[in-house]
Structures are given as structure tokens and as C-alpha cells.
Amino acid sequence: MTTIHILGSGTPAPTHDRFGSSYVIDTGESMVMLDCGPGATAKAAMAGIDVTAIDAVFLTxxxxxxxxxxxxxxMTRWDHEVPGSEPMRIHGPAPTVDLVDGITGVKGIFRHDVRARSEHPSSQRIYQMRGGSLPRPEPRWNTSDLEPGSVVKGNGWTVTAARAAHVQPFHESLAYRFDTAETSIVITGDTARCSEVTELAKGADTMLCCCWDHHDGDDQIDECVAEGMVGNMCGPEDAALMATEAGVTRLVLVHHTPSVAQPGPAARALEIAQENFSGEVIFAHEGLRIEDLATAHSSAR
Ligand SMILES: [Zn+2]
Structure with missing residues (x-):
């Protein structure tokens, strides 16, 4: 059974119950993190997820x-994973490879700690007590920059990327479709209503779509790569319209501002989405586990 963990369902605005984006899909055989926003590693641990068992991280x-x-x-993975583990995958639009290298690479900002934990005798003893042998291996990752149309295959899953309409040309933004033999889940990332994301989501079981606030764009952006396009996001209406056009079974509204996450506005967002989409709608909160596609319940919070 596949479980979706909503670890982060907020925005850049920190509040006591929402901050940034992060989700983990657990297929039972493999765990994949989508986005690694503020506190994602700690939130995963608090959700009972073994961080050292996450096979891949995809950044939208x-x-x-x-x-x-x-x-x-x-740093947590390198320091705590079982010695000899397969390198964790990290994929996303450019400059994902440079970002990873800039953290643990030879000139990375945490290189000083990689060196300290590799060379100080007390750190070496701790590493040996965990079953490792010296010299301590370098951080190793399976990393690549993705583009729209990229396909990545893992342990029982396939991830397909499509361009999302967000803040190009400053950041390339990707939506991901996660397919297994059991289910298909789409994570839109940040996007306006967009034909390329709708196409990616065609027939999916579950779509996690950003729901920034109650405001939606006036027109669908048919060409997501429109030159000079300003940043844009979905509200509940556009999220629901994409879900309807894609024919998904379930819509999960995520990435809420502090204002839309208040009980009244959240209920209104759920109502707007339900007026535009006949399937199940969930207004997500952090810590939510969607454990079974057939039995999860709609909720507003
Ligand atoms: Zn964004």
C-alpha cells in the first residue's frame, strides 16, 4: 500500500503549523521525497520516517x-546511513547538481564538517561503532539535472517531469508524475493552471496541487514557456479545473498561505474546489498521511 506523507504544506511564511513544501511517497518498497523545504528532514523523522531509507529526493x-x-x-544521510548503502538520488531542474556539489563537494559549504567527521579520532570511533571502516568514504550521490520530459526510474517507480508555469526564466519549475504498478500520483509543485501539467496528470489517481490563496488566474496559460512570464500559482478554482481536465480521482490542496489556512478560508477553498471538481478533495495539513486511496477522507483545517 502506498502512503503519501504531507510533511510541508506551507509557504515561505513560517507559522506554528505550516512552513514550506515537502512530501514523502512510501510505496512499501521505496521512499521518495518530493521537495525538501524548511525542516523537511526533521519533519520526516517526526513522522516516523527513517530518513536513511529515503531512496531519492526530487526538487520541483x-x-x-x-x-x-x-x-x-x-549531511544527515552521509553521517547516518548504513555504510555501503546505495547513493541517494537527488534530481531536479538545474542547478540541482551544482547545489548538491556546493553543499558536500570539495568546495562545499559543509566541507569543513565532512572533514571533521572523517578525520577527528572521536568521530572516526563513532563511525566505526556504527559498523563503518576507515578511511571514511566521501559523500556520494546519484544526482542529475532534469528537464521537461525527463524520466527517472527507481525501485518499482517511474517519475516523469513536465514544465510547470511558475517563475521562469528565473527558476525552471517542474511538476512530477510518480507511477507504480499500484497507483499514480502527481505533484504539481508551484504552478499556474497550465496545459503541460494537466497533460502530465491525465488519469492519475491523486494530484497534489498548490493552492496559494483564493485568487486564480484569469486565463489558462496554454504555453507554459511564455517568454517573460511572471510568477503565478493556483488557487482552489484553478487547481480543481486542472483536476477536472486531467480526470484525476483525488485532488489534494497543498502549499497554503497562512491566510488561506485559517479554518474559515480553508473551508471556503475546499468548497470552491468541490464546485469545480466532482472527485474527492482534501485540504492538506502538515502531518497528514494519505494511507489508502480508497479510504482517505476530505478535511478542512
Ligand atoms: Zn515557488
Whole structure:
């Protein structure tokens, strides 16, 4: 059974219950993190997820509310994973490879700690007590920059990328479709209503779509790569219209501003989405686990 963990369902605005974006899909055989926003590593641990067992991290784009916890994730993985483990995958639009190298590479900002934990005798003893042998291996990652149309295959899953309409040309932004033999899940990342994301989501079981606030764009952006396009996001209406056009079974509204996350506005967002989409709608909160596609319940909070 596949489980979706909503670890981060907020924006750059920190509140007591929402901050940034991060989700983990657990297929039972493999765990994949989508986005690594503020506190993602800690939130995963608090959700009972073994961080050292996450096989891959996919970043939708490089706004910090989607990627800023990557240093914590990488250092935690390198320091705590079972010696000899397969390198964790990190994929996303450019400059994902440079970002990873800039954290643990030879000139990385955490290089000083890689060196300290590799060379100080007490750190070496701790590493040996965990079953490792010296010299301590370098951080190793399976990393690549993705583009729209990129396909990545993992342990029982396939991830397909499509361009999302967000803040190009400053950041390339990707939506991902996660397919297994059991289910298909789309994570839109930050996007306006967009034909390329709708096409990616065609027939998916579950679509996690940003729901920034109650405001939606006036027109669908048919060409997501429109030159000079300004940043844009979905509200509940555009999220629901994309879900309807794609024919998905379930819509999960994520990435909420503090204002839309208030009980009254959240209920209104749910109502607007339900007026425009006949399937199940969930207004997500952090810590939510969607454990079974057939039995999850709609909720507003
Ligand atoms: Zn963004």
C-alpha cells in the first residue's frame, strides 16, 4: 500500500503549523521525497520516517521554501546511513547538481564538517561503532539535472517531469508524475493552471496541487514557456479545473498561505474546489498521511 506523507504544506511564511513544501511517497518498497523545504528532514523523522531509507529526493524548483533543507538532508544521510548503502538520488531542474556539489563537494559549504567527521579520532570511533571502516568514504550521490520530459526510474517507480508555469526564466519549475504498478500520483509543485501539467496528470489517481490563496488566474496559460512570464500559482478554482481536465480521482490542496489556512478560508477553498471538481478533495495539513486511496477522507483545517 502506498502512503503519501504531507510533511510541508506551507509557504515561505513560517507559522506554528505550516512552513514550506515537502512530501514523502512510501510505496512499501521505496521512499521518495518530493521537495525538501524548511525542516523537511526533521519533519520526516517526526513522522516516523527513517530518513536513511529515503531512496531519492526530487526538487520541483529552487525557491527556498522547496529546497532549503537539502544541506540537513545530505549531511544527515552521509553521517547516518548504513555504510555501503546505495547513493541517494537527488534530481531536479538545474542547478540541482551544482547545489548538491556546493553543499558536500570539495568546495562545499559543509566541507569543513565532512572533514571533521572523517578525520577527528572521536568521530572516526563513532563511525566505526556504527559498523563503518576507515578511511571514511566521501559523500556520494546519484544526482542529475532534469528537464521537461525527463524520466527517472527507481525501485518499482517511474517519475516523469513536465514544465510547470511558475517563475521562469528565473527558476525552471517542474511538476512530477510518480507511477507504480499500484497507483499514480502527481505533484504539481508551484504552478499556474497550465496545459503541460494537466497533460502530465491525465488519469492519475491523486494530484497534489498548490493552492496559494483564493485568487486564480484569469486565463489558462496554454504555453507554459511564455517568454517573460511572471510568477503565478493556483488557487482552489484553478487547481480543481486542472483536476477536472486531467480526470484525476483525488485532488489534494497543498502549499497554503497562512491566510488561506485559517479554518474559515480553508473551508471556503475546499468548497470552491468541490464546485469545480466532482472527485474527492482534501485540504492538506502538515502531518497528514494519505494511507489508502480508497479510504482517505476530505478535511478542512
Ligand atoms: Zn515557488
Amino acid at each position: 524548483h529552487h525557491h527556498y521554501d522547496h529546497s532549503v533543507d537539502l544541506p540537513c538532508m545530505l
